[in-house]
Amino acid sequence: MLLLAAAAGLMIAMAMMIVRAILGPSHYDRILAANSFGAKTVLLIAVIGFVFGRPAFLDIAISYALINFVTTIALMKFFRYRSLEAPLTPPEPRGIGEAGGD
Amino acid sequence: MSGAISFLDANLAIDLALLAMLVVLAAAIAMTRKLLAAILLMGVYSLVSAVWLVVMDAPDVAFTEAVVGAGVSTIVLLGAILLTRAEAEKTGWGRLIAPALIAVATGALLVYAALDLPSFGDPTSPANAYVGRTYLEVASRDTGAANVVTAVLASYRGFDTLGETTVIFAAGVGVALALGFGERAAPASRLMAGATGDHNVVLRVAAKLLIPIIALFAFYVQFHGDLGPGGGFQAGVILAVAVILHALVFGLRETMTAVKPSFARGVAALGVLLYSGIGVVCIVNGGGFLDYGHLFTAEIEAQIPPGLLGDPGATHHWGQHFGIFFIELGVLFTVAATMVTIFYGFAGRSPGGEAKL
Amino acid sequence: MSFLLDHLNYVAVVVLMMGGLFIVFSSGNLIKRMVGLAIFQTSTGLFYISLAKVSGGTAPIMINAASKEGQALAAELDLAYVAAHGLDGVVYSNPLPHVLILTAIVVGVSTLAVGLAIAVRLREAYGTLEADEIAALDRETPKSTGAGP
């Protein structure tokens, strides 16, 4: 019963994220909402697994946690750099040459 | 667990709440003119529908929807917008009337038809009572796989899955023909992504940490597919996402030296070849196409030690077991390599100026 | 459960489908149309999965009915309901639609990519993504239609 309440709370939080993703106003707000939505989704899937007695499906939650990150990076890179192919270089070297690269 | 609210009510409540979210999201996508917002909401839509699929007892489908809908399709759409433009033309209100009428009329017809369907969750409905029930009864015994979805996908309906895999391969070829293999990707030195003031060290370190873990997780999903949700399709997409993350953070050129476009192409073809090759081996050994019972001849089967996979007393299905294993491997190769090829095609086509060619 | 609740799932899925259809028809922009098509496709999948759901069922991944997990699941079930439908032990949902939709999703994203690739080429050839403008350009210069870059 406690877990069911937890699932309900998570879904309310997800609905709030959807509102933020629709309203914007800037694209960064939308990415933030999508990313945060993904984090809540991970939790919701874990909780649902326990509520319905099959907690073995946590693999899906784990894959969400990973994929969500990649999508956020892609969106961020799109809005910031208008490119998917450009590398994210380290900041301008301040006297330390190429250190910190790869 | 049984308390004031029963299992079924909880299931239905979560189900309807998620469907309401989906409807809101679809309406928002229809309203917005900003394609970027539409794509972002599309990603959220996939996430919600994946949670809904978990509630509907379809963890395999949820897995696929999660990695495909929220991962690859968002990135592919972003790549397409990058090469075109991010805003749709405004359509006048007058232009919306006819589509709205069509949609409402079709919807009304479909709702009318849907009301004649057996009620939701009916175990005796024609869809659930016959072949699905039979699969549930025999699949585990026939193939030794606990996950009935994997058993049906790779064994009973193996021919269908071969077709799907080939379609994916063909789609990869189509994208490559239309957009190239990313050979226009600019050398890193020409790209000014590391604009002054950006601190990308955290991202680079996190990505370096995550890329091998994502790849490892892909293989876990691949080889765990018999026992839990997972399999070649999901694992292939996750593996491709690892490559895509590398390209996003370290640059496309860098990735192309690690995973060459020609290598990706080759692996995509190899996957389909492996899949159909297994089918041919079965024919050669006296069975039908993809008839795993004949994957190994009797002499080979006799040489496999009985306790190879744990319990020596259990009846084993070496043909089924290895057949499913290799076929999922073929699916993994094709899906991963095709997704990488598609990403190369979109990301490697430098925006702007190409129309003059 | 009432008749409406029994069919609400299908109705909601039909609404989603029509949302996709509306986007496809109403939007002139080719990429927006692809998004609409993707929504339509996803909701078709949702419809199949709703058909496959069995009340009180669980995911079609076999669990040992004697294990702790299996017993917990079986304890949730109404025994009369199980007996009336000729089921035994843990009830599973129908796996077949899951298989169909699983592959359809991956095929869907591949074909989406093909559609988007064609849209990108159209944009490169015509300089626009609006279907109306492309058609107008075609009518103006019928010769140049096939001559992409």
Next chain:
Amino acid sequence: MTDALPLVGGGLAIAGVLLVLLGAIGVLRFPDVYTRIHAASITDTGGASLMILGLCLIAGLSPITLKLVIAWAFIMVTCPAAAHALANAAFSSGHSPWIGSFRIMRESDEQAAVQTGPQTGPQTGPKKPGPKKPGLQKQ
């Protein structure tokens, strides 16, 4: 003792959800991107930690606990990294915080301001810090 563990776990999960809800309210109500990122990222990681700890208590010692811990580890790596990347991208593309422009911070680095200015020109369409403020304060 063993009967109490699920209850404690459920309580922890509820506490985590309350934290997540607080963060969601913050994301909805805070006035600009940076404060929203702040609200979302802290509560997401904190709420996730509490919830997963609670679920671990419910699951007991089993492979599921291991998976929960793995999921937690991934959340703890990806969420802060994504939040950082987001804030960094918003900042360096010239997004002004609600309290005012951050040009003061940039004065030491005038060249950077000149360089990033035109580059980010086309994509700053939706940020309109001026007229945005009053509307959000009224909420």
